[in-house]
Amino acid sequence: MKVDFDNSLLHKGKILVTASRANFAYSDQQLWRETLDFQITSGERIAIKGANGSGKTTLIRMILGDLQPSAGSIERADFKSIYIDQDYSLIDNSSTVYSQAWKYNSGGLPEHDIKTRLNRFLFTREYWDKPCINLSGGEKMRLALCSLAIATQAPDMIILDEPTNNLDIQNIGILTAAINEYRGTLLVISHDLHFLQEIGVDRELTLG
Numbered sequence: 117m118k119v120d121f122d123n124s125l126l127h128k129g130k131i132l133v134t135a136s137r138a139n140f141a142y143s144d145q146q147l148w149r150e151t152l153d154f155q156i157t158s159g160e161r162i163a164i165k166g167a168n169g170s171g172k173t174t175l176i177r178m179i180l181g182d183l184q185p186s187a188g189s190i191e192r193a194d195f196k197s198i199y200i201d202q203d204y205s206l207i208d209n210s211s212t213v214y215s216q217a218w219k220y221n222s223g224g225l226p227e228h229d230i231k232t233r234l235n236r237f238l239f240t241r242e243y244w245d246k247p248c249i250n251l252s253g254g255e256k257m258r259l260a261l262c263s264l265a266i267a268t269q270a271p272d273m274i275i276l277d278e279p280t281n282n283l284d285i286q287n288i289g290i291l292t293a294a295i296n297e298y299r300g301t302l303l304v305i306s307h308d309l310h311f312l313q314e315i316g317v318d319r320e321l322t323l324g
């Protein structure tokens with residue numbers, strides 16, 4: 117499948133995130149027994165692993181700069197990221213499929229091109245006026261990827277949270293193809309070993 121992602125403008129190997137002795141506390145207790153020391157460089161594909169409640173989502177929110185560490189530091193370069201969470205909050209539930217796609221048309225593509233891209237992501241004409249709130253999880257994932265393929269500049273970093281949960285084989289195929297066309301930095305929380313292998317993850321960050 118041809119996705120036509122515009123690529124991230126960052127050069128490969130640029131340091132995006134540096135965590136030094138970082139930890140986080142929601143209460144008086146630190147989340148991680150061992151503090152976190154890692155770097156993320158542009159172009160890497162990293163799987164974030166750990167049991168339920170081990171702090172994977174918390175770590176992502178720190179990497180995004182939404183949460184500050186309670187110990188140590190997390191330094192972030194200036195980069196553009198997209199977080200596709202399990203609720204697909206990238207999708208505006210008050211929009212229709214077509215208007216969601218149109219919102220990402222920052223480069224002013226003609227209507228015909230938007231429709232071509234919607235079709236590539238299996239959104240044929242009968243879907244265009246459908247309210248996003250009625251889409252299934254798999255359809256929302258597809259529309260999120262389609263929105264990114266419409267945007268002028270792909271994000272420097274895509275973060276996926278359990279992306280294959282609740283997706284059927286066809287949707288997993290589309291997700292895999294889209295991610296394999298993407299050249300930027302990828303962080304993915306997933307227990308799906310087959311998927312991680314298919315998208316060529318370079319290394320793992322395990323929380324415990």
Ligand SMILES: Nc1ncnc2c1ncn2[C@@H]1O[C@H](COP(=O)(O)OP(=O)(O)OP(=O)(O)O)[C@@H](O)[C@H]1O
Pocket residue numbers: 142147166167168169170171172173174175
């Ligand atoms: N806003 C909050 N206030 C207090 N505790 C929180 C808050 N958010 C998360 N926690 C707790 O912090 C711990 C880590 O949560 P987090 O959601 O980061 O884990 P996770 O690894 O993403 O979990 P899962 O695999 O179940 O999605 C959990 O014990 C959770 O209950």
